[in-house]
Amino acid sequence: MHLWGQIIVNGILQGGVLGISALAFSLQWGVMDLINLAHGSFQILAAYLALTLLNSLGIDPFLSLPLIFLLFFAAGYLLQLWIINRVISANLFMTLLLTFGMDFVLANLMILLFSADYKSINTGYANASLHLAGIELPVVRLLALLFLIVLSVLLWLFLEYSRTGRAIRATAMERESARLMGIKIPAVYALTFGLGSGLAAVGGVFFGLSNTFSPAAGGPLTVGAFVVTILGGVGTSWGPLAGGLILGLLEAVGSVVFGPTYVNVITFGLLLLVLIIRPTGVLGRAAR
Amino acid sequence: MREVGKSFGGLQVLEGISFSLTEGSITGLIGPNGAGKSTLVNLIGGADRPNRGEIYFHSLRVDHLPVWRIARLGLVRTFQVTRIFNDLTLRENIRLAGWTGGLRGRKLETEVDGIMQLCELETKAGVPGRDLSLPEQKRLQLARALALKPKLLLLDEVMAGLNPAELDRAIQILRVLRDRGVTMLVIEHLMRVIMGISDRVLVLHQGSLIADGPPEQVVGLSRVQEAYLGRRYVQNRETAAANGSGGVSGC
Amino acid sequence: MSKRVNYALFAVVVLAALLLPLTSNDYLIQVATGIAMYAALASSWNLIGGLTGYPSFGNVAFFGLGAVLAAALSVNLHWPYIDAALAAVLGSGLFGLVLGLPLLRLRGHYFSIATLALAEATMAVVTNVNFLGGGQGFSLPLLGSGKIFYYLMLGIAVLAAAGTYLIINSHFGNILLAIKSDELAAQSVGVNTVLAKSTAFALSAVLGAMVGVVYALWQSYIDPPTVFDPGITVFMLVMTLMGGAGTVAGPVLGAVIIGVLTQLAMSFSKNASSLLLGLGIMAVVLFLPRGILGVHRPAKGGERRGARPLRG
Numbered sequence: 001m002h003l004w005g006q007i008i009v010n011g012i013l014q015g016g017v018l019g020i021s022a023l024a025f026s027l028q029w030g031v032m033d034l035i036n037l038a039h040g041s042f043q044i045l046a047a048y049l050a051l052t053l054l055n056s057l058g059i060d061p062f063l064s065l066p067l068i069f070l071l072f073f074a075a076g077y078l079l080q081l082w083i084i085n086r087v088i089s090a091n092l093f094m095t096l097l098l099t100f101g102m103d104f105v106l107a108n109l110m111i112l113l114f115s116a117d118y119k120s121i122n123t124g125y126a127n128a129s130l131h132l133a134g135i136e137l138p139v140v141r142l143l144a145l146l147f148l149i150v151l152s153v154l155l156w157l158f159l160e161y162s163r164t165g166r167a168i169r170a171t172a173m174e175r176e177s178a179r180l181m182g183i184k185i186p187a188v189y190a191l192t193f194g195l196g197s198g199l200a201a202v203g204g205v206f207f208g209l210s211n212t213f214s215p216a217a218g219g220p221l222t223v224g225a226f227v228v229t230i231l232g233g234v235g236t237s238w239g240p241l242a243g244g245l246i247l248g249l250l251e252a253v254g255s256v257v258f259g260p261t262y263v264n265v266i267t268f269g270l271l272l273l274v275l276i277i278r279p280t281g282v283l284g285r286a287a288r
Numbered sequence: 289m290r291e292v293g294k295s296f297g298g299l300q301v302l303e304g305i306s307f308s309l310t311e312g313s314i315t316g317l318i319g320p321n322g323a324g325k326s327t328l329v330n331l332i333g334g335a336d337r338p339n340r341g342e343i344y345f346h347s348l349r350v351d352h353l354p355v356w357r358i359a360r361l362g363l364v365r366t367f368q369v370t371r372i373f374n375d376l377t378l379r380e381n382i383r384l385a386g387w388t389g390g391l392r393g394r395k396l397e398t399e400v401d402g403i404m405q406l407c408e409l410e411t412k413a414g415v416p417g418r419d420l421s422l423p424e425q426k427r428l429q430l431a432r433a434l435a436l437k438p439k440l441l442l443l444d445e446v447m448a449g450l451n452p453a454e455l456d457r458a459i460q461i462l463r464v465l466r467d468r469g470v471t472m473l474v475i476e477h478l479m480r481v482i483m484g485i486s487d488r489v490l491v492l493h494q495g496s497l498i499a500d501g502p503p504e505q506v507v508g509l510s511r512v513q514e515a516y517l518g519r520r521y522v523q524n525r526e527t528a529a530a531n532g533s534g535g536v537s538g539c
Numbered sequence: 540m541s542k543r544v545n546y547a548l549f550a551v552v553v554l555a556a557l558l559l560p561l562t563s564n565d566y567l568i569q570v571a572t573g574i575a576m577y578a579a580l581a582s583s584w585n586l587i588g589g590l591t592g593y594p595s596f597g598n599v600a601f602f603g604l605g606a607v608l609a610a611a612l613s614v615n616l617h618w619p620y621i622d623a624a625l626a627a628v629l630g631s632g633l634f635g636l637v638l639g640l641p642l643l644r645l646r647g648h649y650f651s652i653a654t655l656a657l658a659e660a661t662m663a664v665v666t667n668v669n670f671l672g673g674g675q676g677f678s679l680p681l682l683g684s685g686k687i688f689y690y691l692m693l694g695i696a697v698l699a700a701a702g703t704y705l706i707i708n709s710h711f712g713n714i715l716l717a718i719k720s721d722e723l724a725a726q727s728v729g730v731n732t733v734l735a736k737s738t739a740f741a742l743s744a745v746l747g748a749m750v751g752v753v754y755a756l757w758q759s760y761i762d763p764p765t766v767f768d769p770g771i772t773v774f775m776l777v778m779t780l781m782g783g784a785g786t787v788a789g790p791v792l793g794a795v796i797i798g799v800l801t802q803l804a805m806s807f808s809k810n811a812s813s814l815l816l817g818l819g820i821m822a823v824v825l826f827l828p829r830g831i832l833g834v835h836r837p838a839k840g841g842e843r844r845g846a847r848p849l850r851g
Contacts, residue, residue, distance in 0.1 A: 033648070035648055083821075087825065090828055093588075093776075093780055094824050096776075097820060098821055098824040101817045101820030102817070102821065104813055104817025104820065105818055105821070106817075107813075108814035112811070223655070227656075261663075263663075264666070268657075271656040276641045333727060335727075354726065355727055356726045359729040364728075367723075367724065371721045371724035372721070373717040373720040373721060374721075375719060375720050376713055376717060380713050383713070384713050384728060384730070385729065388730055389729060417720065432728055
């Protein structure tokens with residue numbers, strides 16, 4: 001059955017887009033216990049940046065991707081160092097509130113700069129597809145999945161084997177002990193948030209390439225990252241990939257079996273169920 | 289107090305623990321760090337569930353009851369790291385426990401006053417929990433436990449970090465409680481305290497009970513000294529004793 | 540501040556609020572209705588988020604469910620609206636009580652997400668049930684002048700504030716604050732924390748549903764995306780934290796400040812106003828971490844820990 005083959009493939013590819021969007025979110029949450037409510041707006045901003053670079057300078061989004069990554073890395077690094085670090089050791093509400101404020105600022109700034117209209121990044125290959133055994137494979141989504149896998153591997157290697165990565169993991173496990181061992185926590189946090197912002201930007205560019213977007217699209221992206229992170233498990237390198245695939249497949253199959261209006265019932269019903277039964281996610285560490 | 293028999297696994301923190309406490313007695317529980325003392329208290333108090341074994345309070349099985357039910361039965365614990373209610377005043381801290389203990393109105397206030405007097409906290413009644421000093425927090429924990437009218441008190445290092453004067457006061461309070469018929473299981477590192485107040489001492493080592501008896505007798509056991517001080521020390525001491533020279537005075 | 544000053548202040552505020560419609564400026568009354576509505580909603584959030592310390596991101600579920608249930612019963616079953624409203628409020632309270640039992644076992648971020656999922660799932664279910672209006676929503680008959688709704692919203696806000704005051708000064712309030720301080724310790728002194736938390740959640744749900752019931756009639760048209768907008772929860776949270784979590788007047792103060800500021804900035808440009816609001820929120824977090832009232836009330840309620848810079 002080509003129909004079902006296509007549905008499964010769509011689900012897997014959607015999973016790639018969802019997963020790449022959640023990569024940064026999961027990292028920041030896992031390491032710093034920080035939920036970045038401005039996550040979606042970061043991504044949309046990156047999409048606008050890619051669009052602007054394409055339209056005004058003619059730079060292809062895949063060429064500008066490294067530049068955007070670096071730009072967001074630097075911005076995220078400074079943001080964490082100067083602002084978020086001031087409240088991150090306080091009550092949990094405070095970081096939620098701070099990032100919510102950031103989201104508000106970013107979303108409305110984007111409306112002022114780019115208007116509230118829907119935009120899309122029109123590259124020659126934006127709508128191109130490969131055809132394999134009668135199944136359609138949109139190129140951009142395929143690349144998103146590929147990038148997600150590559151980035152997951154790189155992230156895992158970085159966290160597992162590099163000196164800095166190990167400092168990040170030590171901080172995630174036990175902040176006070178890490179501090180006593182001479183790890184500079186504010187610097188590690190700044191690095192993590194910078195890395196997260198860069199990854200978020202990469203996810204955002206892919207989102208922009210595969211969807212139309214407006215400044216209001218940030219909220220749903222953040223919620224999606226939430227769901228994927230919980231499904232995959234907080235703070236694991238493979239969580240976003242696993243969570244993305246699970247959610248993508250469920251949405252694709254669910255919308256065919258029950259109808260598209262039931263997608264949210266499935267998504268959030270499942271999320272509730274996972275939280276109640278196994279709050280650490282499908283792949284997450286055992287409950288403490 | 290009938291029979292507390294207990295054994296369980298998982299990480300094998302504790303293994304095959306069985307004992308029962310005599311009503312109205314003070315039992316000391318000692319053992320080196322990591323022996324599983326606090327885990328044992330968590331199990332009895334219901335904060336953790338055993339994988340194996342059963343715990344009885346009188347004739348009622350308690351090892352699957354929620355913490356608050358166990359507390360209301362009169363099986364009350366304190367915490368090694370003090371856990372008081374920061375957002376409530378000292379008086380409210382104690383009153384909350386008295387209320388769930390079943391007291392209301394005038395009776396409740398009289399009881400709270402009495403307990404504050406016993407624990408010498410009456411001058412701090414209106415101070416919020418977070419502004420109390422550590423010794424005050426420790427005494428508040430004890431006072432809060434008392435307001436529940438405990439039949440069995442599990443005291444997890446309530447005296448750690450106190451200076452000698454404060455220590456004497458704390459010991460005084462425990463003696464008063466025993467005279468009122470409260471059974472106590474006291475975890476403490478300070479041998480002076482344990483030796484001074486316990487009717488009986490249990491020694492926990494690597495998750496097992498290795499000794500059980502009157503304090504003087506338990507301290508004399510070489511396996512207890514080994515657990516605390518290492519095999520070498522005991523051997524040296526035995527050799528020294530055999531040679532006729534006096535041993536090092538313990539603890 | 541002494542109790543007497545507090546009572547006097549409360550009386551003055553209520554009196555001023557009661558007299559406001561004398562201006563008979565429709566725009567002003569509409570804005571005031573919105574502020575009263577958010578004061579009530581923020582107070583309802585304060586019960587679970589501020590007093591009990593459970594950061595709910597899904598309280599809009601109760602607001603939306605109240606609105607939708609009342610509308611469904613009155614439109615589809617032709618119940619008198621007052622009966623429909625009562626049933627909707629009770630139903631939402633029960634919903635909060637029953638769902639509170641599993642959800643309140645989660646802590647911190649996990650509780651936040653679970654409640655967010657609860658709100659989204661509720662909206663998704665409502666959208667798929669025709670009896671509840673489906674994706675179309677309901678049109679309700681237009682009713683009377685705006686003043687009625689102003690007084691109704693004001694009534695709920697006063698009820699919420701008075702209720703919070705009574706709770707904070709009761710044994711139940713002490714239990715909630717104890718849970719917020721240290722849940723295991725609360726259990727160890729014999730508090731049935733599950734019951735207490737679920738009760739707080741249900742009370743929060745009842746208040747939220749009351750506001751929703753009035754909102755449906757006020758707007759006379761409701762659909763799922765409007766009444767289940769997660770932004771409504773976020774506003775409850777922001778207003779409460781800005782004013783001072785765990786205090787009686789904090790949520791009300793927060794609602795008034797944000798309501799007035801939004802209107803002022805709105806006269807320039809809607810997006811500029813939202814942008815300023817965002818900057819304002821960030822400023823509060825960075826410079827007023829305990830909320831406006833929290834600064835003067837370190838003892839009871841308020842946040843446990845203020846902002847501290849990270850040491851390294």
